[in-house]
Amino acid sequence: MMARMTSRTVHIGQMCKKNLRVLLDMDQVLADFELGFFQEYRKKYPEYPYIEMKDRVGFFVKDQYEKMFSSVPNIGNAVANIYNAKKFFLNLPEIEGAVDAAKKLAKMEGVDVFICTSPIEKYKYCLPEKYEWVHKHLGPEWVARIILTKDKTMVNGHLLIDDRVDIIGAIERPSWEHVVFSANHNMKADIGKRRRLDNWTNGDWKELIEDFKMRI
Ligand SMILES: O=c1ccn([C@@H]2O[C@H](COP(=O)(O)O)[C@@H](O)[C@H]2O)c(=O)[nH]1
């Protein structure tokens, strides 16, 4: 009997080799949320206190600002005003080398790439702008690769590259293995036995992918 061929599966004799499904987070993996925030905040509130990017600790910018500058009235609102503003997500700069690496990754044999990203609570601008960002930086064909979800544990993949350390949701044991993408905010976090990917520029990502390809 002839084996049915799909674009996602390679059949070699009796062997059936699946493609590696890679989920790329967007903010702080492809798009530089922290740099975008810092630049806009300094521009909009030059008189307000600020945290140097190298001193960022913890995932949520607002939490650290509110804790550090608790005597400054409305500092939390000032912070939120930045990332809830129109064009914030659209104008985020690229993480160095991310676009080039993502394109190369997508061309690798035996790899399927998706962008797995969570919308911000006030989603009005964030949602379309995330699509526009992908269209603008990666190209129209990448729009179909976007998976928007608040719960990444529900997404099926082999590998999730994400800067957030605490990715929790409905599924206790997600299908993917989490590789922590290094960011200032997570450098002091306990990541247990998880691996890190420090950047897109030194070529380590290729080794990581080859390693995962061997394991599926
Ligand atoms: O300080 C922050 C940093 C990020 N966010 C939002 O959280 C999600 C995270 O998305 P990922 O897909 O996990 O990168 C995103 O909507 C950020 O904008 C935040 O609210 N505050």
Ligand SMILES: [Mg+2]
């Ligand atoms: Mg992120």
